[in-house]
Amino acid sequence: MLKSIEEECVCQTKRLRHHPSIAIYAGNNEDYQVQEQAGLTYDYEDKDPQSWLRTDFPARYIYEKLLPDVVGAHSPHVPYHPGSPWGDGNISSDPTVRDMHQWNVWHGTQEKYQLFDKLGGRFNSEFGMEGFPHIDTIKYYVTDPTQL
Structure with a gap:
């Protein structure tokens, strides 16, 4: 599954990277809110991507490892944001960040x-x-x- 996601992301970033309307890539829409509401595992201090795959929120690997790596390799001039909304270690509804x-x-x-x-x-x-x-x-x- 991860390989398929990576291949799709490579294809799409190559296809879209020169489009003038692409201002930012976001890894997901409201998945961090789902993680918070469902009480899924998310330890912001844990920076080991392989360990994220062994939690009940393995999608973190996609949003914080796989997608930013692909965007960085194929469309480095466009900023990447793990999700929208994204709290960067705080809850996703924090009005003071991101x-x-x-x-x-x-x-x-x-x-x-x-x-x-x-x-x-x-x-x-x-x-x-x-x-x-x-x-x-x-x-x-x-x-x-x-x-x-």
Whole structure:
């Protein structure tokens, strides 16, 4: 499996490395949040990649060893980030380090949208709130029975 992931990463970094829109590579989306919520093993001080494969969070090897090695070899001019969000040793929702995802207006703690300016972090790489659909969509499923 690891060999297949490595081959795919080599192919994709070679394919995309000269694309002007590639500003950063991120190893995963919210997997460190899953690790935290599920209580999976993660010892930030453990820097032995082989030992990560023997834990209940072996994906760390992919995000912190395999992918950064491939990106470094084939697209060294583009920064690599292990995950998004990524706490760099802190919890992934720590607003003082790295990036965070802020969806607490319509998800999570369901804060009022008026508090959006206070819900920020060092860098919000995801944020938003649920939006109302286009009026044509509503007209499609909400009909006036007198018009039938």
